[in-house]
Amino acid sequence: MIDSIDLTIIDLLRQNSRIQWKQIGEHIHMSGPAVANRIQRLEELGIIEGYTVKLNEKLLGNHHCIFITVMMKDYAHTKFKQFIQTRDEVKEAHRVSGEPCFILKVQLEDQELLAQLLDEILVYGHYKINISIGQVK
Numbered sequence: 001m002i003d004s005i006d007l008t009i010i011d012l013l014r015q016n017s018r019i020q021w022k023q024i025g026e027h028i029h030m031s032g033p034a035v036a037n038r039i040q041r042l043e044e045l046g047i048i049e050g051y052t053v054k055l056n057e058k059l060l061g062n063h064h065c066i067f068i069t070v071m072m073k074d075y076a077h078t079k080f081k082q083f084i085q086t087r088d089e090v091k092e093a094h095r096v097s098g099e100p101c102f103i104l105k106v107q108l109e110d111q112e113l114l115a116q117l118l119d120e121i122l123v124y125g126h127y128k129i130n131i132s133i134g135q136v137k
Contacts, residue, residue: 062107065132069100072125080124
């Protein structure tokens, strides 16, 4: 399905999704149009789902990175998933096996906003929080 050239293209796009096809071609010894065809095929296969930008949340004012583990009350999973889809401060949400039910990665400006979010989460279940003291990777 994919070969080592495709994997190299994917790695280069992971490093910089704005890299030009010509620059990728220089790395893998292919023309820009040939690279474009490879990328289009990877998109059609669903391997490349989209392109994004990595933001520095601290420079945007979101100084606190918090991981929230949520244990659901009863069967509130569907409503909770709808709730977290509406929250911009929830940067990642994972449904996980075992306990807890969900792990959220949240970026917030201050502890007051955290307290408000936690109060809203209580409608759906109980939580525990871990505050990041620094990103390692």
